[in-house]
Amino acid sequence: SQQGEEDPQALSIQEGENATMNCSYKTSINNLQWYRQNSGRGLVHLILIRSNEREKHSGRLRVTLDTSKKSSSLLITASRAADTASYFCATDFSGNTPLVFGKGTRLSVIA
Amino acid sequence: EAEVAQSPRYKITEKSQAVAFWCDPISGHATLYWYRQILGQGPELLVQFQDESVVDDSQLPKDRFSAERLKGVDSTLKIQPAELGDSAMYLCASSLGPAQETQYFGPGTRLLVL
Numbered sequence: 108s109q110q111g112e113e114d115p116q117a118l119s120i121q122e123g124e125n126a127t128m129n130c131s132y133k134t135s136i137n138n139l140q141w142y143r144q145n146s147g148r149g150l151v152h153l154i155l156i157r158s159n160e161r162e163k164h165s166g167r168l169r170v171t172l173d174t175s176k177k178s179s180s181l182l183i184t185a186s187r188a189a190d191t192a193s194y195f196c197a198t199d200f201s202g203n204t205p206l207v208f209g210k211g212t213r214l215s216v217i218a
Numbered sequence: 219e220a221e222v223a224q225s226p227r228y229k230i231t232e233k234s235q236a237v238a239f240w241c242d243p244i245s246g247h248a249t250l251y252w253y254r255q256i257l258g259q260g261p262e263l264l265v266q267f268q269d270e271s272v273v274d275d276s277q278l279p280k281d282r283f284s285a286e287r288l289k290g291v292d293s294t295l296k297i298q299p300a301e302l303g304d305s306a307m308y309l310c311a312s313s314l315g316p317a318q319e320t321q322y323f324g325p326g327t328r329l330l331v332l
Contacts, residue, residue: 205263
């Protein structure tokens with residue numbers, strides 16, 4: 108079973124706009140990670156946020172975590188066509204449990 | 219930049235045949251993972267190794283799947299016999315340690331069972 112659920116399932120925006128994806132999970136987590144997957148390729152790690160953190164930034168990426176709502180959001184600012192990919196959140200309950208990936212959000216950025 | 223290597227990239231086989239996938243993790247990474255990803259879904263863990271030992275294979279269909287990492291470096295995942303439902307992307311990933319920190323993924327092997 109998959110722990111995280113991304114929303115929306117698919118998102119289409121114009122280049123230069125911001126893209127926001129959400130992830131909800133069911134049980135308390137140790138940390139939450141976001142990964143990107145280009146079509147037919149492996150996943151690339153984007154950012155990790157720990158359960159005691161509320162916000163992290165990395166370049167054009169901003170991740171928030173609300174443990175009271177069991178949810179996280181990934182914001183990509185000033186999107187580019189190269190950002191077109193699927194984005195997955197992955198959660199773990201402790202350092203000894205495997206990462207559980209959601210079904211992903213498919214982002215299309217139109218030039 | 220060091221990468222996780224996987225081969226083959228694509229594999230087409232007929233049901234009941236045997237298939238094998240190979241993975242070479244980033245040098246020095248003690249933990250190796252095999253995932254299966256069905257189209258439109260997220261990756262699901264099949265097996266996790268810490269060095270040469272299996273840490274978690276609870277989701278590995280052991281009647282037909284096997285995995286080994288004999289010298290604690292590269293790894294092989296085998297399916298025998300393959301079934302139609304095994305068609306998927308098989309991803310290998312590695313990380314420095316056993317904690318669920320950043321995982322580095324290979325390009326994957328796309329399997330089609332006819």
